[in-house]
Amino acid sequence: xxxxxxxxxxxxxxxxxxxxxxxxxxxxxxxxxxxxxxxxxxxxxxxxxxxxxxxxxxxxxxxxxxxxxxxxxxxxxxxxxxxxxxxxxxxxxxxxxxxxxxxxxxxxxxxxxxxxxxxxxxxxxxxxxxxxxxxxxxxxxxxxxxxxxxxxxxxxxxxxxxxxxxxxxxxxxxxxxxxxxxxxxxxxxxxxxxxxxxxxxxxxxxxxxxxxxxxxxxxxxxxxxxxxxxxxxxxxxxxxxxxxxxxxxxxxxxxxxxxxxxxxxxxxxxxxxxxxxxxxxxxxxxxxxxxxxxxxxxxxxxxxxxxxxxxxxxxxxxxxxxxxxxxxxxxxxxxxxxxxxxxxxxxxxxxxxx
Ligand code: GLY
Numbered sequence: 084x085x086x087x088x089x090x091x092x093x094x095x096x097x098x099x100x101x102x103x104x105x106x107x108x109x110x111x112x113x114x115x116x117x118x119x120x121x122x123x124x125x126x127x128x129x130x131x132x133x134x135x136x137x138x139x140x141x142x143x144x145x146x147x148x149x150x151x152x153x154x155x156x157x158x159x160x161x162x163x164x165x166x167x168x169x170x171x172x173x174x175x176x177x178x179x180x181x182x183x184x185x186x187x188x189x190x191x192x193x194x195x196x197x198x199x200x201x202x203x204x205x206x207x208x209x210x211x212x213x214x215x216x217x218x219x220x221x222x223x224x225x226x227x228x229x230x231x232x233x234x235x236x237x238x239x240x241x242x243x244x245x246x247x248x249x250x251x252x253x254x255x256x257x258x259x260x261x262x263x264x265x266x267x268x269x270x271x272x273x274x275x276x277x278x279x280x281x282x283x284x285x286x287x288x289x290x291x292x293x294x295x296x297x298x299x300x301x302x303x304x305x306x307x308x309x310x311x312x313x314x315x316x317x318x319x320x321x322x323x324x325x326x327x328x329x330x331x332x333x334x335x336x337x338x339x340x341x342x343x344x345x346x347x348x349x350x351x352x353x354x355x356x357x358x359x360x361x362x363x364x365x366x367x368x369x370x371x372x373x374x375x376x377x378x379x380x381x382x383x384x385x386x387x388x389x390x391x392x393x394x395x396x397x398x399x400x401x402x403x404x405x406x407x408x409x410x411x412x413x414x415x416x417x418x419x420x421x422x423x424x425x426x427x428x429x430x431x432x433x434x435x436x437x
Pocket of ligand 1: 211
């Protein structure tokens with residue numbers, strides 16, 4: 084991986100030092116309607132590079148990770164004289180870093196960009212690893228390229244404005260990283276109370292967690308095989324997320340991932356003998372922090388259908404999962420039958436008090 088990952092609570096100095104090293108012809112900062120009010124003013128007063136940059140604003144929210152917003156970024160870059168030697172600094176959550184990275188990767192065939200994630204979910208997942216893109220034609224992340232940022236500046240200083248729900252949502256991806264890496268990482272996450280974590284401890288957990296993702300991405304940058312480890316929890320998780328959307332009662336992505344991890348650990352126990360004591364321990368942690376996606380057996384056909392049509396399973400005759408033999412022992416391209424998945428959902432309901 085060529086991108087620099089910088090862990091710091093002095094974001095302004097980190098931006099200025101990368102900016103000096105790259106020495107771009109002109110600089111742009113992409114913000115959304117949240118970060119323009121809550122983050123940009125402070126950074127402008129602390130960072131010479133940000134103070135002198137031109138600002139491009141898009142509306143906040145995943146629904147605006149769209150072709151229209153992308154075109155507006157390209158247009159603003161062009162109208163304000165950006166060249167191939169310009170730099171774009173993406174300041175925001177996953178929506179801003181995904182779309183800004185894609186805009187930078189395609190404008191003039193690619194300009195330098197730096198990601199400054201302002202949410203935990205963005206810091207631990209979206210901003211790292213080179214996936215860029217927009218939603219298109221009703222499908223999430225349908226159009227994009229793999230291209231890494233010059234640098235990702237990871238900090239906990241912006242998390243003060245995040246709700247407990249947003250923190251928990253990001254923490255679910257950290258739990259996933261714990262499960263695919265080692266008992267030590269997993270146990271330190273389970274021993275932490277997300278409601279009462281100090282910024283320095285969070286930064287050290289983030290460093291450990293992002294390193295897990297970095298190692299996986301380095302082994303397979305374009306997701307030909309081993310990177311599928313990062314899909315743990317996501318086949319069932321996306322199905323929960325889509326079902327909640329259909330019910331007009333959307334759930335945060337990370338909550339769906341946390342519930343999906345429970346289902347997929349249960350499947351790991353059934354298919355690969357993942358230890359049942361760890362399944363119970365993990366389910367109890369998830370229930371205590373995330374409660375449960377309310378489902379009954381009447382929802383199983385819809386959930387199975389959604390899992391079958393998740394884009395990562397499009398070619399599979401049976402449903403494809405990333406499962407675990409043990410913590411850190413990942414088995415990609417595992418398959419489960421409808422009966423096994425239904426049985427896992429029964430056990431999920433049992434463990435989650437439904
Ligand atoms: N979010 C999973 C990945 O980056 O591959």
